[in-house]
Amino acid sequence: MALLAMYFEIPFELTRKGFIFEGKEQYVQINSYSMLIITAVLAISLAFFLLKAHVFHDTHITPKLTATLFSLRMHGMVQSSLDLYTKGAIWISYAYLMTILTGALALYSFIYSFVFYITLAIAVISSILLITDIENEVKTSKDDGLDPNVTFLEVNTN
Numbered sequence: 001m002a003l004l005a006m007y008f009e010i011p012f013e014l015t016r017k018g019f020i021f022e023g024k025e026q027y028v029q030i031n032s033y034s035m036l037i038i039t040a041v042l043a044i045s046l047a048f049f050l051l052k053a054h055v056f057h058d059t060h061i062t063p064k065l066t067a068t069l070f071s072l073r074m075h076g077m078v079q080s081s082l083d084l085y086t087k088g089a090i091w092i093s094y095a096y097l098m099t100i101l102t103g104a105l106a107l108y109s110f111i112y113s114f115v116f117y118i119t120l121a122i123a124v125i126s127s128i129l130l131i132t133d134i135e136n137e138v139k140t141s142k143d144d145g146l147d148p149n150v151t152f153l154e155v156n157t158n
Contacts, residue, residue, distance in 0.1 A: 004030050004037075032111040035102055039119045042098055046126045049091050052077065053084050053133045060136060081137055088130050095123035 010030060013020040021027045055061070056069075056077045069075050099119045106116040 004033050028109065028111060031105070032115050035105065035111050035115050036118070039098060039102070039115065039122065042094060042119075043122045046091050046095060046122065049084075049087060050126060050129045050133075052079050053088065053130065057081070057084060057133065057137070085134070088133075092123070092127055092130060095119075095126055099123045 010026045011022060012026075012030075019027075019030075021030065055065070056079055058078050058080050061078060066078065069077055099116070102111060102116040102119045105111040106113045
């Protein structure tokens with residue numbers, strides 16, 4: 001907040017109680033841009049995660065890309081479903097936590113409402129993209145050549 005206040009040339013005082021601004025408008029401006037920066041970091045992290053989920057997922061990565069990654073010694077980019085979906089649940093939880101937080105702050109006029117709408121859009125779009133990856137995973141597992149009508153194995157006990 002101090003860097004933002006200096007950037008916007010807003011006078012402030014740092015006391016034991018925290019940052020003190022001259023007026024509420026200045027506080028709202030600095031708080032809004034501070035939350036916007038946090039939202040941008042969250043969006044970049046989610047974008048990197050979703051890139052790994054859609055491009056580097058071990059169930060639908062192309063052999064050519066796999067060979068390229070191994071030749072560049074970047075095979076750690078290839079992720080399993082378990083790794084991706086546990087990380088996905090965590091990142092989506094962060095996104096919705098930020099959405100709830102910015103929504104409450106916007107409701108009480110502690111930040112500009114556009115910050116809430118941006119955070120909400122990021123959370124919803126990220127959720128949709130994660131769900132499409134999960135659907136691709138389910139679709140891939142259904143196309144594995146097994147007969148869906150067979151529900152048990154017959155064992156010959158002779």
